[in-house]
Amino acid sequence: MTTGQDSSAAAGHQGAALHVEGLWKIFGPRADKIIGTPDANLSRQELQAKTGHVVGIRDVSFDVAPGEVFVVMGLSGSGKSTLVRLLTRLIEPTAGTVQLYGEDITGMGDGGLQEIRRRKVSMVFQHFGLLPHRKVIDNVGFGLEVRGEAKRERRNRAQEMVDLVGLSGYENNFPDQLSGGMQQRVGLARALAGDPEVLMFDEPFSALDPLIRRDMQNEVIRLHQEVGKTMVFITHDLSEALKLGDRILIMRDGEIVQIGTPDEVVGAPADDYVKDFTSEVPKSHVLTLKWVMRTDTSQLSETCRSVQQNQIVRDAAKTVLDAPCCCRVLDGDKTVGVIDDEDILRVVVAEESH
CATH class of the missing domain: 3.40.50.300 (P-loop containing nucleotide triphosphate hydrolases)
Incomplete structure (x- = not known):
């Protein structure tokens, strides 16, 4: 587990799609003068009270x-x-840097x-940002039009994306003829169209x-x-x-x-x-077996069934509950723990009693 800054960002970012390092955003007229001073260590409320500046992002790094x-x-x-x-x-x-595939x-x-x-890079926003006077097919292909791509190529690509997001048959509708979910599908298709x-x-x-x-x-x-x-x-x-x-x-x-x-x-x-x-x-829907297994494997036998430690508890429950005894927990081919009915039920009962 990583807390605070992302250790992968600190350790090196070769091959990262997105590398963010030491990113700051301070709103105010003298924002750049604050970083590197004792004021930069103040809480958001303290800094605003003292200087009138507001910290939006404070020294964020991740890959x-x-x-x-x-x-x-x-x-x-x-x-x-x-x-x-x-x-x-x-x-x-x-302050800080953002790199996209090294750029x-x-x-x-x-x-x-x-x-x-x-x-x-393409963005999909909460408010769909569709052009109301353009049909679905033209909204999807708008970015390609801005790029200067030929009409036939951009319409073919737009149609592929319309089909991909499940809007086949709605190509010639206008945005206000679509439900909110369908409009957001148009937004998805538009974002994907430029590859x-x-x-x-x-x-x-x-x-x-x-x-x-x-x-x-x-x-x-x-x-x-x-x-x-x-x-x-x-x-x-x-x-x-x-x-x-x-x-x-x-x-x-x-x-x-x-x-x-x-x-x-x-x-x-x-x-x-x-x-x-x-x-x-619901812990059983999220936790994997590595969080609930026991590491004492002395009770295991050759006949025990096997489960992988990265399986979600809920998904592995039937196998474990149906097993005649406990189950062997594997990390690949290596035995790393043991789990039985009680371990599974302990998670489920804790959810129900919450």
């Missing part, structure tokens, strides 16, 4: 691996939306930055009804499995973060509280803030 779904979550005011805008310089950082975005001129936004290296989502489903939101979460999972894009996903919803994220970065007051996989965040919260966040989470 995102190619093909990873990296979720940034926190409550309102935690800095998560400021962070995602810094990654493409929709707002300018006060320094923070040091780019306007031309290079425009090229990054047109070809390498970007990284997709960034800024709370894209928070305005949708719960059932539609769940469908769209499933759609993101399906699309990720099909196209394998690197994704940075911003949300305030823990269940959404746990469902979508390969890793989760939790923020508070512009700072990183914890970075970890879903089972690490739930199984070993970094502090009481994260512990409170995760207290209502």
